[in-house]
Amino acid sequence: MTPHPIDIHTHRPTAGAAALFSVRIGRDAAPPAGVRFSAGIHPWDAEQASESWLETIRAMRPDAIGETGLDRAARAEGALQREWFVRQRELARQMRLPLVVHCVRAYEELLPLLKDFPQPVVFHGFTGSAQLARRLTDRGFSLSFGETVFRSPKTRDALASVPGDRLFLETDCSPLPIEAIYAEAAAIRGTTTERLQEEIETNFTKIFGR
Numbered sequence: 001m002t003p004h005p006i007d008i009h010t011h012r013p014t015a016g017a018a019a020l021f022s023v024r025i026g027r028d029a030a031p032p033a034g035v036r037f038s039a040g041i042h043p044w045d046a047e048q049a050s051e052s053w054l055e056t057i058r059a060m061r062p063d064a065i066g067e068t069g070l071d072r073a074a075r076a077e078g079a080l081q082r083e084w085f086v087r088q089r090e091l092a093r094q095m096r097l098p099l100v101v102h103c104v105r106a107y108e109e110l111l112p113l114l115k116d117f118p119q120p121v122v123f124h125g126f127t128g129s130a131q132l133a134r135r136l137t138d139r140g141f142s143l144s145f146g147e148t149v150f151r152s153p154k155t156r157d158a159l160a161s162v163p164g165d166r167l168f169l170e171t172d173c174s175p176l177p178i179e180a181i182y183a184e185a186a187a188i189r190g191t192t193t194e195r196l197q198e199e200i201e202t203n204f205t206k207i208f209g210r
Helices: 051-060 078-095 107-114 130-138 153-161 178-189 193-208
Strands: 007-010 019-024 037-040 064-071 099-104 121-123 142-145 167-169
Touching: 007 167, 019 064, 037 051, 051 078, 064 078, 064 107, 078 099, 078 107, 099 107, 130 142, 130 153, 142 153, 153 178, 167 178, 167 193, 178 193
Parallel strands: 007 019, 019 037, 037 064, 064 099, 099 121, 121 142, 142 167
Antiparallel strands: none
């Protein structure tokens, strides 16, 4: 069977696509039937979040919780971001779901909050260094790369270094097709797009099933 170019994090729902659509609670509607999705309270929305948003996530029965996390560039107060991240982490623990994490310049604060977390964790939109990538993958976390690989030497070095069993690719909000991301990532890693698709499909199946 020919592998599909899986898009682990996208804001462009397409029924039947090999993708995980990201629902930003308080902003986005539920995706069409048949679309796999994550749902979470984005750190940018921490000031508006409420208990009912957590209940909405639970009722939606998503495939993953998130994106959630910490973002030092966001206007929302850090303590509020942390509170909603911790509450979503616990929801993911209760529901036994993977966690999709958004982290901007806050790794030293966020990583201790994931100590002993038993479910899979995917850091989406990773733009850090190869050293930070190694630190995360050594803890068993997965990293997802997007359009940034086209313009950041640091991100390209990180992508080249990530173990194949900890790797995902994404479009996020980019207008680029996921196929373009795969082609660039394959060139950076010195492999073929077909081989990269096989690796990522295996990773996706391991976390989310078929």
